[in-house]
Amino acid sequence: MKPSLALAALRHYIFSKAILPSGRVLSVLCAAHCQGDIGLKQKNDNALGDKLFGWKRSTEMVLLRSTSFRLARACRAGLSLATLLISALMIAAAPTVAQDGEAPPAAAQPKPATKTMEVVYLGKEYQEPLPLSFAEKVITDKGIQGARQKLKEANQAGGFLGYSFELEEAIVPEDADVVAKAKALLAAGNRYFIADLEPDDLLAVADLPEAKDAIILNIRSSATKLRQEECRKNVFHIVPDYAMRADALAQYLIWKKWPNWYVMRRDTPQDQDYLAQVQRAAKRFGGKIVEDHLYDLPPGARNLDSGHQQIQAQMALETERSPDHDVVWAINSDDDFGDYLMYRTTRPRPVVGTQGLQATAWDKSYTESGGMRFQRAIPRIANRPPVERDYTAWLAFRSLSEAAQKSGSVEPETVKAYLLSDDFRLEAFKGQALSFRTWDHQMRQPIILGGGTRVPVGTSPQDGFLHPKHLTDTLGFDEPETKCKF
């Protein structure tokens, strides 16, 4: 282990183990001695610190230099070892410290962690299509990074109220049996699952008899059937489905007075699902699909020398016979041609759909309503900006931790009741409270319009699209339209 890593791990250990029971800021103590110029703020009879390291001690105040922000960089390898030693001693000494100090009022003590919620991240390493653009990084840890970030936050907050959270990462290889893995986890007593699974696997896990009282949060699949005919009582959907995405874009296009859409698509099951939802959105909001055009040239390799010349001609060809339209609606889940359409269509028209302007739960340039914090947090642990699945994983975990803390219980039955109650009002950088639709367990949420743009274009629902209860219920299947029967 690298010394800096060892130090980080150690600081984390001290923070979690020492600060919570005693309520003391031991992490600051440990961290600060690397700087040299530090006083101990606690009235501490244990003079060990003085003897070993000659800390300048004052009972008045701690003088921590502002350079402490760059602490990690400043600490050298040698000091890390020393840190290890003194930290072990500090942990041993912690209870003494707490007793020696003046006791704060009884109500004031942070409660010890008594209730633990164990959450499983259940995933599979599915082959994902390569992004068409070389500028998009190939990301193999989508989702899990959001869950890891939330684990940190949940424990930071939960510690104040007597809750602790654990995350078990169960991501199986593509050829492994995820259902068997789920069975083993259920047998071990796990009931909370963040599911990074495709529809078939998700349903197979949800239909296990032992999963009956589990709470499974879908963070990956937008398949509408999971919210409709194939809905399950033990499954909640964090990620928006294709119906919500199509409605979010359609509202914007209608608001812009761009009602004529030329659809260009592939024919995968996802594409067929999305197409059906675009057709539904057209009917709901007064749009018109002027033509549904299947693009059937084989995808081939994504980078070719001089390849752009051919593409330039091809895209013009594919769009020149279309009836007049306001936008091209690309439906291309495999991401193998949609981005080629921009600036290459016969008529100068914007591109929306799975490429170009997209409807998404998270966008890499979104900063509103505190969203900047998430944009900064994920790169710290993942060395890359957050993507939508990081956000939905974070949001799934956040729903569980919030429900536990607010309902006062980590029992699945109570947590589930709370998630479906009117009291559940989740804050998640969207400027309004998020909650679950009781009829299909889909999370209602504003949807960002961005994705293929450098800055977000907007957020749906758009002004003027009204609903008697929740404006966000204008996106996706509303109660009277649902085919879900639990």
Place this chain on the structure above:
Amino acid sequence: MTRFGLATVCATALLLVAAPLAHAETIFVSNEKDNTITVIDGDTMERVATIETSRRPRGIMLSPDYKELFVAAGDGDIIDVVDTKTLEIIRQLESGPDPELMDIDPEGKIIYIANEDNSMVTIMDLKGGDVLAEVPVGVEPEGMAVHPDNTLTAATSESTSMAHIIDNETFELVANVLVDSRPREAKWTKDGKELWVSSEIGGTVSVIDPSTWEITDKISFEVPGVRPEQLQPVGMDFVKDEAFIMVPLGPSNRVAVIDTKKKEVADYILVGQRPWHGEPSADGKRYYVANGLTNDMTIIDLDTMKATKSVPVGRLPWGVAVMPGKTGAQ
């Protein structure tokens, strides 16, 4: 100073000779998008100067002696300190990343800063700028309020939905109170017997009893024809000897007036779009509220509880601070 600024100063000076001193106060408004502070003369309600600040100025407050104005610049990761006489930035406090709101102890010695990005409250020596301590709190701290007797400081954490109470002597947490979603601001009553916390997404204001750290009252909002999710309480300011507390309600374009005795909403006042923070005038007769989306500041008469005037400021105005008297530039 710009030519416009000079011209305004001259015009103001002329006006001052002619008109009796009505309010004799100066209003500062932080403009999040413009990276500026608009300085308004309380007599004329005209802009007298514009101060350029570090990037994304939001939280704004005066030192107890009114000599310095503190401006938290979120994207600049710094707090600018403005001399209220010369209107120049005289120094900066290294607050740590993304400072948003802050409070200063009654003696003017220590500043408590919420660092949204690293979930810490930074406690700093106001004069020297030395960091005295960093207290880990919940995720995304925002509201800060020093107890009137300087024994405690309340900090709200937006993502964690808590009010954390810090002991000002030991800089340790003594209590954590769970409130509704996304708590924004915290305010103590003058006697220190009530702590008020606004929850933006929860849509409520909680009143906490510091002897038990229990929530004793919770006030929610209701306006016919306005969707409940738009009633988002953000700032809070006691007015009229604490008979009322003014609560700007964000996207509902209203300021709620809460009767502090009855713990009920007494009135809603329509203002500009998306008001977040305000401040009462120095004489306590008016309330100034910054409207983020209409780039103006509404003046509310506190005797009649009516909006009387609107004054243009910069883009995306955020916070307001009021100083009795004039700046050197006026």
